[in-house]
Amino acid sequence: MEFQKNLLEYISQSLMTADETISVVESVTSGCLQLAFSQMPNASLFYKGGITTYTMAEKVRLLNVDPDEAEECDCVSENIAETMALNVARLFESDWSIATTGYCTPIRNSSYKIFAYFSFAYKGEIVLTKKLELHPKTQALNAQLYYTEFILGCFKSEINQLLILK
Numbered sequence: 455m456e457f458q459k460n461l462l463e464y465i466s467q468s469l470m471t472a473d474e475t476i477s478v479v480e481s482v483t484s485g486c487l488q489l490a491f492s493q494m495p496n497a498s499l500f501y502k503g504g505i506t507t508y509t510m511a512e513k514v515r516l517l518n519v520d521p522d523e524a525e526e527c528d529c530v531s532e533n534i535a536e537t538m539a540l541n542v543a544r545l546f547e548s549d550w551s552i553a554t555t556g557y558c559t560p561i562r563n564s565s566y567k568i569f570a571y572f573s574f575a576y577k578g579e580i581v582l583t584k585k586l587e588l589h590p591k592t593q594a595l596n597a598q599l600y601y602t603e604f605i606l607g608c609f610k611s612e613i614n615q616l617l618i619l620k
Contacts, residue, residue, distance in 0.1 A: 461606055466494035468613040469501075469550070477546035478504030479517065479538045481529070482556035482570045486602040502546040507538070513555075517541040528563040530555050535573035536580045543575045551575045552609060558597040560590045568597050572605050574612055582612055 469476060478487045488504040491497055505516065510529045513519040517538050524534065538553035556570025557563075568590055573583040586604055588597050 458603070458606075461603075461610060462490060462494045464610055465606065465613065466496060466500070468610075468617060470496060470499055472613075472617060474549035475500050475502050475546075476550040476552070477502045477542050477548040478551065479542035479553045480504065480506045481508055481513070481538075481554055482558055483554045483598050483601050483605070484508065486598050487552060487554065487605065490602060490606060502548045505542065505545075513538065516545070530557065530564070530569075530571065532571050532573070532583050532585065535571040536575075536583055539573040539575040539580065540578065543578070549577055552605060554601065554605065556586075556601070558592075558594040558601075566590060568592055570597075570601050572601070572608075574609060576612075576616070582608065584608065 478491060480487055485506050491501040507513045507516055510524045513529055514521045514524060518541050519534055519537050527534065535553045535555050538555065539551045542553060543551035552574055554570055554572045557568055560566040560568055569585060569587040571585050574581050586601060588600060
């Protein structure tokens with residue numbers, strides 16, 4: 455897996471310049487974001503860590519996701535992504551956090567569609583949540599890699615906006 459080097463360097467440099475930290479919680483991307491952050495120059499200066507919570511039980515136990523809500527939507531919704539983002543930031547005491555949840559294969563619970571929700575939290579507030587849909591014939595690994603690149607690109611834009619405002 456190779457990520458755009460300039461994208462990783464930009465995110466790394468931006469977080470170091472702002473003297474801010476990040477943590478990640480993943481479901482659908484299953485560690486791809488954690489891998490990307492670990493590949494960034496000087497990652498230990500801003501990347502606090504990440505977790506993969508693949509099951510509903512772990513999302514409920516580790517991230518305080520509401521079990522009834524999780525059951526109702528198979529743990530895949532805008533609100534679940536936001537809850538995950540806010541709680542992983544608390545868990546790692548990071549300025550930023552990224553959360554992903556969704557499907558990389560078409561199954562009955564997803565109405566045979568492939569999609570993901572991702573959310574960014576900054577200093578205890580949600581700053582962006584989006585749904586990303588892919589063609590149902592997309593291979594699982596390709597879906598995970600696409601989600602990861604897209605999310606990193608969106609994160610770069612969010613950091614950009616923040617630095618302009620500072």
